[in-house]
Amino acid sequence: GQNIDQPTEMTATEGAIVQINCTYQTSGxxxxxxxxxxxxxxxxxxxxxxLDGLEEKGRFSSFLSRSKGYSYLLLKELQMKDSASYLCAxxxxxxxxxxxxxxxxxxxxx
Amino acid sequence: xxxxxxxxxxxxxxxxxxxxxxCVPISxxxxxxxxxxxxxxxxxxxxxxxxxxxxxxxxxxxxxFSVERPDGSNFTLKIRSTKLEDSAMYFCASSAQGSYGxxxxxxxxxxxx
Numbered sequence: 001g002q003n004i005d006q007p008t009e010m011t012a013t014e015g016a017i018v019q020i021n022c023t024y025q026t027s028g029x030x031x032x033x034x035x036x037x038x039x040x041x042x043x044x045x046x047x048x049x050x051l052d053g054l055e056e057k058g059r060f061s062s063f064l065s066r067s068k069g070y071s072y073l074l075l076k077e078l079q080m081k082d083s084a085s086y087l088c089a090x091x092x093x094x095x096x097x098x099x100x101x102x103x104x105x106x107x108x109x110x
Numbered sequence: 111x112x113x114x115x116x117x118x119x120x121x122x123x124x125x126x127x128x129x130x131x132x133c134v135p136i137s138x139x140x141x142x143x144x145x146x147x148x149x150x151x152x153x154x155x156x157x158x159x160x161x162x163x164x165x166x167x168x169x170x171x172x173x174x175f176s177v178e179r180p181d182g183s184n185f186t187l188k189i190r191s192t193k194l195e196d197s198a199m200y201f202c203a204s205s206a207q208g209s210y211g212x213x214x215x216x217x218x219x220x221x222x223x
Binding site for chain 1: 141143145151152153154155158166168199201205212213214215216217219
């Protein structure tokens with residue numbers, strides 16, 4: 001089975017940088033995903049890592065170490081609209097289901 | 111940008127009643143999924159559907175649940191006899207190539223009373 005751990009809540013200041021960590025144990029790994037979810041809305045795709053290393057996409061970057069079962073999402077130049085839950089998810093199996101962590105609720109303050 | 115469309119956005123039903131949640135996946139996608147999220151909890155996989163059959167299902171997806179693709183565009187989730195604990199947000203998703211490129215619908219909030 002899969003087990004995914006990420007912090008429950010984080011707070012950061014507008015304009016700052018925040019790193020959200022995720023550790024996982026899984027079988028049949030075929031990718032690590034980060035999604036953003038605002039309250040009452042659907043998850044929206046942020047990033048995908050299947051190989052070790054850093055993927056950068058504008059203000060968002062994601063890192064993966066498969067040997068350590070570890071990923072992080074880095075958000076730079078935080079804006080108030082970045083206040084949301086950030087979901088770490090692992091893709092596995094031929095049907096490519098996603099197993100989600102409980103999400104990290106990020107509060108961006110002035 | 112193509113969207114996954116779900117209807118209704120909200121559904122209130124009496125315990126024991128049947129509900130059908132509807133989804134229109136993106137037209138050229140081949141993989142279809144249902145997930146649910148109980149309020150304040152994590153998103154949970156229910157079922158995946160590929161090539162007109164279920165390819166994987168979770169322990170949650172018991173005999174009370176079924177999925178159908180009745181025509182070329184709709185993908186439905188039926189709950190035969192709803193229970194209070196079925197109250198959740200249900201998300202449909204589709205993808206062209208497995209995990210990568212998932213698009214989620216905006217969800218149906220199901221409330222069982």
